[in-house]
Amino acid sequence: MAEATGTVRGKGAGAGRFVRWDVVVTALLVAVFFGGVGISPDFGNTDNLSFALGDLGEIALIALPMTLLVVCGQVDLSVASVLGLASALTGWLWNAGWAFETIVPVVLVVGVVCGLVNGLLVTRLGLPSLAVTIGTLSLYRGLAYVVLGTEAVSQFPAQYAELTTTNVPGTPIPYQVALFVLLAVVTALVLHATGVGRALFAIGAQEDAAFHAGIRVKRIKLVLFVVSGLVAAFAGIVYTLRYGSARADNGVGLELAVIAAVLLGGVDFDGGKGTLGGVISGVLLIGLLRNLLMLNDVATEIQSIVTGLLLIVSVLTPRLAGVVRERRARRRPAAAPA
Amino acid sequence: MTAVVEQPPARPKVKAGGGERGLIDLVLRFREAGILGALVVLVAVTTVINPRFLSAQGVEDIFLNASILALLAVGQTLVVVTRNIDLSVGSVVGLVAFVVGDLVSGTQHGVLVAVALGVAIGAACGLVNGLLVSFCGVPALVVTLGTLYVIQGLNHYIAHGEQISAAEVPGAILSLGNGDLLGIPYLPLISVAVMLAVGYYLRSYSSGREFYAIGSSPEAARLAGIPIRRRVLTAYLAAGVLAGLAGTLWLARFGTVVADPARGWELDVVAAVVVGGVAIVGGVGTVYGAALGALLITTIGSVLVVLKINPFWQEAIVGLLLLLAISADRLVALRLARVLRKRNVRHG
Numbered sequence: 229m230a231e232a233t234g235t236v237r238g239k240g241a242g243a244g245r246f247v248r249w250d251v252v253v254t255a256l257l258v259a260v261f262f263g264g265v266g267i268s269p270d271f272g273n274t275d276n277l278s279f280a281l282g283d284l285g286e287i288a289l290i291a292l293p294m295t296l297l298v299v300c301g302q303v304d305l306s307v308a309s310v311l312g313l314a315s316a317l318t319g320w321l322w323n324a325g326w327a328f329e330t331i332v333p334v335v336l337v338v339g340v341v342c343g344l345v346n347g348l349l350v351t352r353l354g355l356p357s358l359a360v361t362i363g364t365l366s367l368y369r370g371l372a373y374v375v376l377g378t379e380a381v382s383q384f385p386a387q388y389a390e391l392t393t394t395n396v397p398g399t400p401i402p403y404q405v406a407l408f409v410l411l412a413v414v415t416a417l418v419l420h421a422t423g424v425g426r427a428l429f430a431i432g433a434q435e436d437a438a439f440h441a442g443i444r445v446k447r448i449k450l451v452l453f454v455v456s457g458l459v460a461a462f463a464g465i466v467y468t469l470r471y472g473s474a475r476a477d478n479g480v481g482l483e484l485a486v487i488a489a490v491l492l493g494g495v496d497f498d499g500g501k502g503t504l505g506g507v508i509s510g511v512l513l514i515g516l517l518r519n520l521l522m523l524n525d526v527a528t529e530i531q532s533i534v535t536g537l538l539l540i541v542s543v544l545t546p547r548l549a550g551v552v553r554e555r556r557a558r559r560r561p562a563a564a565p566a
Numbered sequence: 567m568t569a570v571v572e573q574p575p576a577r578p579k580v581k582a583g584g585g586e587r588g589l590i591d592l593v594l595r596f597r598e599a600g601i602l603g604a605l606v607v608l609v610a611v612t613t614v615i616n617p618r619f620l621s622a623q624g625v626e627d628i629f630l631n632a633s634i635l636a637l638l639a640v641g642q643t644l645v646v647v648t649r650n651i652d653l654s655v656g657s658v659v660g661l662v663a664f665v666v667g668d669l670v671s672g673t674q675h676g677v678l679v680a681v682a683l684g685v686a687i688g689a690a691c692g693l694v695n696g697l698l699v700s701f702c703g704v705p706a707l708v709v710t711l712g713t714l715y716v717i718q719g720l721n722h723y724i725a726h727g728e729q730i731s732a733a734e735v736p737g738a739i740l741s742l743g744n745g746d747l748l749g750i751p752y753l754p755l756i757s758v759a760v761m762l763a764v765g766y767y768l769r770s771y772s773s774g775r776e777f778y779a780i781g782s783s784p785e786a787a788r789l790a791g792i793p794i795r796r797r798v799l800t801a802y803l804a805a806g807v808l809a810g811l812a813g814t815l816w817l818a819r820f821g822t823v824v825a826d827p828a829r830g831w832e833l834d835v836v837a838a839v840v841v842g843g844v845a846i847v848g849g850v851g852t853v854y855g856a857a858l859g860a861l862l863i864t865t866i867g868s869v870l871v872v873l874k875i876n877p878f879w880q881e882a883i884v885g886l887l888l889l890l891a892i893s894a895d896r897l898v899a900l901r902l903a904r905v906l907r908k909r910n911v912r913h914g
Contacts, residue, residue: 355896359846363892364889366882366885367882367885369882370884374879377876487711488711497708527722530723532719535715536716536718537716539708539712540708543705543712544698544704548702
């Protein structure tokens with residue numbers, strides 16, 4: 229925490245700014261990694277790391293569109309329910325004798341429709357996304373139960389199931405992580421190197437101004453919600469194959485884990501601020517911490533406490549640092565704090 | 567949901583034909599009447615299909631189940647009205663139910679001890695939320711998401727796979743959950759009393775109305791000299807206290823408690839509040855509406871059982887109801903804004 233109040237690194241000219249939280253999270257990540265290697269001999273070996281990474285698969289995937297949404301001041305709480313609905317549908321259609329190759333596109337289309345419903349309610353009616361997606365969180369999860377009840381469907385085709393549990397040949401990288409890296413690069417480019425990305429920040433910072441500057445605010449938001457639904461449905465298929473079990477309650481509560489990762493990565497919940505690098509660090513930090521606690525036989529309950537505390541600290545530190553800086557600046561208006 | 571249609575929270579008593587205020591008054595009344603109407607239609611249709619739905623036992627069950635949710639909804643209303651949210655209430659209920667159950671089981675403690683313990687734990691949780699949100703200025707959703715995790719983890723850690731069994735809980739406490747006064751069970755009596763008290767406070771005290779002012783426009787509230795931090799802290803503290811009370815009542819009603827019994831309740835509570843006409847962006851809504859929302863959601867659960875509909879539909883229906891409620895609210899607000907604008911033009 230001391231780091232955040234300390235000196236300004238990087239662009240030294242940014243007077244009045246403290247060290248960016250995403251840098252702090254990345255530093256924490258490095259510290260946890262090397263600390264972990266020191267504490268647990270098993271932590272650093274490639275098998276464990278690739279397991280830890282693969283285990284993050286769905287959270288990491290959904291975190292990408294969620295980052296874009298939060299940057300433009302929106303949130304999608306229905307993602308885990310879309311994941312559950314996708315899983316239940318996959319199981320139901322598989323039971324009904326559909327070919328897996330037909331199931332996948334159908335489920336993805338359902339994900340798109342889920343996202344479209346969210347997006348239309350937010351953009352056409354001007355409703356707050358928090359309220360809309362709490363509603364659809366319930367609705368989509370309910371539909372998942374209506375589709376599959378409490379049944380569990382397993383025995384999916386081996387060649388697809390293996391894709392979620394094996395590594396890319398010759399590397400310690402699980403397939404879903406390779407896919408994540410690919411999508412993360414695309415998302416990072418969109419967010420940080422294109423006009424669309426700048427538009428997202430603009431919408432998050434000041435929506436009215438963005439609108440008057442000619443940004444098609446509604447269109448962009450709608451597309452983001454659709455992408456979020458699509459990715460969540462895809463994550464539902466990955467989840468189903470990885471655990472070899474399609475259930476309506478798959479991924480319950482996962483939305484909170486995704487949002488925790490995004491906020492931990494330094495994206496401002498009020499919109500307009502954040503970096504994708506920070507989010508990736510946030511996702512990895514949560515994943516590695518959980519893995520490290522697990523290796524040391526720390527109860528899973530403590531993992532939940534650690535996640536919660538990290539989340540609180542991640543929003544609290546920058547604010548407190550800001551307050552401290554402001555006070556100091558007021559006391560010594562001329563001299564910049566060392 | 568901005569500026570144009572922020573209604574005065576305490577409804578001014580305007581005589582018929584009182585112009586804009588009368589119109590706003592009408593719409594506000596219509597909101598709670600709408601939920602009540604939906605409830606009446608739901609009960610009537612169900613009773614026609616299955617007359618046993620309105621049996622004394624059936625009605626009592628609905629009220630018992632609704633009263634715990636209604637207590638939480640009243641607390642949540644205070645928070646949401648100030649343009650904040652408390653996602654941690656469900657985990658507080660679980661923590662309190664378990665810890666209080668653990669502390670009193672095998673003893674002869676009375677109801678007062680149990681309630682005091684529950685309220686104290688709830689107040690502590692509310693205080694943490696409130697301090698973080700109001701004094702540290704951290705977004706409410708993030709803070710209470712964090713405390714949800716922490717309290718949930720704490721609960722699991724303390725419970726450690728154990729459970730409280732009704733046989734160990736003192737009889738005096740169990741009778742709080744299952745006894746009655748003149749034929750009316752204690753639980754609904756407590757919830758109604760709390761609801762009336764909080765409703766009266768919000769409506770009739772200037773400090774109560776300040777909650778609405780903060781939610782309508784934090785900036786204006788600050789300029790008007792309202793102690794925003796203190797009010798927001800109070801809202802969280804009250805929500806925590808009521809969640810603590812709800813946790814104790816949970817123990818009293820069910821006796822048997824596994825770790826984290828109210829998991830996922832935070833969304834039910836938010837749904838009840840929003841269905842009950844409390845705007846998620848703050849400044850609008852009453853505790854009566856929120857309690858009605860809780861009653862409506864609980865009744866739907868019972869109706870599905872009575873009509874032998876797949877109970878899994880309940881979650882979907884609650885979601886749909888929530889979407890309908892916020893959409894209808896929005897459409898009414900837009901229409902109202904248009905009408906008011908026209909009048910203003912006419913009056914010059």
